[in-house]
Amino acid sequence: MIGTGINSRAFFSSPLWVAIALILFLITTASLVYHYVFGLAPVDSFYMTIITIGTVGFGEVEPLSDDAKIFTAFLILFSIFIFAYSVTTISAYLVTINSVFNFNQKKMEKSINKLKGHVIICGYGRNGKQAAKKAIDL
Numbered sequence: 001m002i003g004t005g006i007n008s009r010a011f012f013s014s015p016l017w018v019a020i021a022l023i024l025f026l027i028t029t030a031s032l033v034y035h036y037v038f039g040l041a042p043v044d045s046f047y048m049t050i051i052t053i054g055t056v057g058f059g060e061v062e063p064l065s066d067d068a069k070i071f072t073a074f075l076i077l078f079s080i081f082i083f084a085y086s087v088t089t090i091s092a093y094l095v096t097i098n099s100v101f102n103f104n105q106k107k108m109e110k111s112i113n114k115l116k117g118h119v120i121i122c123g124y125g126r127n128g129k130q131a132a133k134k135a136i137d138l
Helices: 008-012 015-037 042-053 066-114 126-137
Strands: none
Touching: 015 042, 015 066, 042 066
């Protein structure tokens, strides 16, 4: 919620957290599979995962076996769906935050516009005290 800090319970149960967790899970799992199952070095495994899910189109870091090619094909399909879900979720979250902020802003402006015969004193130092005394005497 705007202005009150982030509610961690709401954040971790929100679709936004699910989207972020899915992306991290996809990168971690695919990197581990490339490393432990197909024998690529850790850096090559991570790099292969990123160029695959990013659909960049670079060649493989090492020639892939048939099993690795099948895994890579499924990784591409899963990553397309996960990224589509994540982009949709994150976009919806940002639009919602903006809408809530605009709604609260308009509500506050409406309340302020209804005020009549009020004086707002900013600060209650030496000059603010003098202004308050003058306002009370009005």
